[in-house]
Amino acid sequence: MDYDNHNFIRLLESDGTWDAFETDWRSQCDSLGEEFDSYAEATFAVVRDLIREENRTAGVFALQIDGVFVAMCQVNKAGLPRYDSPVMRVRFITLSPEYDLTDKQLGEYAEVLVSLLMQVLQLAYMDEELQCMHLKFHLRSPADIQFFAAFGAGLSEKNLFKSIKTAGAWLHITRK
Amino acid sequence: MGSSKGMTTMNETMRAALLEAAVKAINHVGLTDFKKTSLFLSNSRAAFSEEKAAA
Secondary structure (H helix, E strand, C coil), X not given: CCHHHEEEEEECCCCCHHHHHHHHXXXXXXXXXXXXXXXXXXXXXXXXXXXXXXXXXXXXXXXXXXXXXXXXXXEEEECCCCCCCCEEEEEEXXXXXXXXXXXXXXXXXXXXXXXXXXXXXXXXXXXXXXXXXXXXXXXXXXXXXXXXXXXXXXXXXXXXXXXXXXXXXXXXXXXX | CCCHHHHHHHHHHHHHHHHHHHHHHHHHHCHHHHCCXXXXXXXXXXXXXXXXXXX
């Protein structure tokens, strides 16, 4: 896979990137016969409030591949109790209508999820404002917990991180 | 993640590990149950209230 065509874009109201993202996903819904407003509004209502804040230690990001927005997430960095340094919290990981409303191969879902996670990890490792030793991924449903527990268990075997664990509604990762 | 070449190697290693773990996890829960996660907006309507509380 050619990763040069992958862009991780911070979505802002002020520069039109949020509008471009919403327009893209609205268009994907239209082409798949889904009514965008009822489909997306539950999550978009919360996320739209977050992008208006334009905080350096918080942002909504979208992964764009070959000019198409394929996934998004929200990240923020904050000090939390029981942590020795700031924590990056990752919420609202969402794949595009195209991935939701069509039947893709298992590998395609894995690839796009991993591409998004790699971008998030790049922020945690290298971004001047968002760099963190600790990451927490919010798991919004029992199905999320089941999947990400299995994912975390598999990743633990690779010895790439200091620790990986699921606790409650969160997947916790600490960098080496 | 280190020097440019080191960074590339680290990225390739990490991506391969993440991909293997993701494929294994999707196989473990099954594609049908994977598509019931909140990664997909068509499942997120019920979780709306919970997320507002977590924000």
